[in-house]
Amino acid sequence: MDEPRPLGATAVSAAVPRRGKPMFPDGTGPAADPAGSHHERRIRSFQPRRSRVTASQGEALRRLWPTWGVDVDGLSRLDLDAFFGGLPVVLEIGFGMGEATAQMAAADPGTGILGCDVHTPGQGSLLGLAERNGLSNIRVANGDAIILLREMLAPASLAGLRVYFPDPWPKKRHHKRRLIQPEFVALATTRLAPGALVHCATDWEPYAEQMLEVLSAEPTLENLHDGYAPRPDFRPFTRFEGQGLDKGHVVHDLLFRRRG
Ligand SMILES: C[S@@+](CC[C@H](N)C(=O)[O-])C[C@H]1O[C@@H](n2cnc3c(N)ncnc32)[C@H](O)[C@@H]1O
Numbered sequence: 001m002d003e004p005r006p007l008g009a010t011a012v013s014a015a016v017p018r019r020g021k022p023m024f025p026d027g028t029g030p031a032a033d034p035a036g037s038h039h040e041r042r043i044r045s046f047q048p049r050r051s052r053v054t055a056s057q058g059e060a061l062r063r064l065w066p067t068w069g070v071d072v073d074g075l076s077r078l079d080l081d082a083f084f085g086g087l088p089v090v091l092e093i094g095f096g097m098g099e100a101t102a103q104m105a106a107a108d109p110g111t112g113i114l115g116c117d118v119h120t121p122g123q124g125s126l127l128g129l130a131e132r133n134g135l136s137n138i139r140v141a142n143g144d145a146i147i148l149l150r151e152m153l154a155p156a157s158l159a160g161l162r163v164y165f166p167d168p169w170p171k172k173r174h175h176k177r178r179l180i181q182p183e184f185v186a187l188a189t190t191r192l193a194p195g196a197l198v199h200c201a202t203d204w205e206p207y208a209e210q211m212l213e214v215l216s217a218e219p220t221l222e223n224l225h226d227g228y229a230p231r232p233d234f235r236p237f238t239r240f241e242g243q244g245l246d247k248g249h250v251v252h253d254l255l256f257r258r259r260g
Contacts, residue, residue, distance in 0.1 A: 057124025072143025
């Protein structure tokens with residue numbers, strides 16, 4: 001695998017990642033903190049939170065995780081062809097509760113969606129939605145997407161990248177936690193096939209400006225629009241988008257393409 005630039009202020013711990021305990025006593029379910037990423041000496045783009053898993057989310061995790069889930073343990077390369085039966089695969093980072101992910105998967109069954117998030121209730125929610133809607137093109141990765149990209153995905157293996165309403169980290173001292181930064185984009189673009197689409201959206205104006213600046217500065221990407229993109233029809237409204245709109249925020253989409 002080629003060597004992307006190190007990410008984050010302290011770079012990444014060289015220690016062997018620790019596998020977290022699986023959720024269920026029979027060894028199934030997503031592992032807690034699979035790569036020890038909550039403890040890595042690296043600035044994280046997410047807030048580790050303890051959240052209650054409902055009975056139906058837990059049930060979906062117990063039954064569906066063994067076939068549709070993968071822990072981001074940073075230990076092995078993920079065989080996307082085998083995992084998705086040969087479909088082209090788009091990575092969505094931070095799907096939240098997964099409603100928009102499931103809608104996009106239903107609208108485009110010829111594309112596999114690998115949703116990556118650290119939020120266990122959301123993982124259960126998305127798996128449940130996939131099953132209820134008969135969607136066979138969704139898989140769920142549990143853990144930090146940076147470790148997934150860096151350690152587990154092969155160069156040029158992704159047909160696209162989606163980041164919808166990433167945590168805006170509005171306070172100045174937290175800006176370093178924002179996901180869309182030059183080092184992240186440099187890493188992510190190595191995993192994109194030529195022509196792959198990078199689609200970001202945010203309702204936080206200063207973050208939109210940062211996204212535009214960072215994505216425009218990445219030499220392997222070209223902007224499909226002059227500045228921000230008009231909202232594409234294929235992106236459904238997301239839960240966080242709704243909250244932003246309720247507060248009167250303006251939403252910006254950004255659409256870039258990996259150069260050939
Ligand atoms: C503000 S929420 C947006 C959720 C959803 N896209 C929406 O619009 O409703 C951001 C999500 O990104 C996830 N997240 C943040 N950093 C991440 C990372 N490095 N790897 C995986 N998930 C991450 C968080 O756990 C959270 O669920």
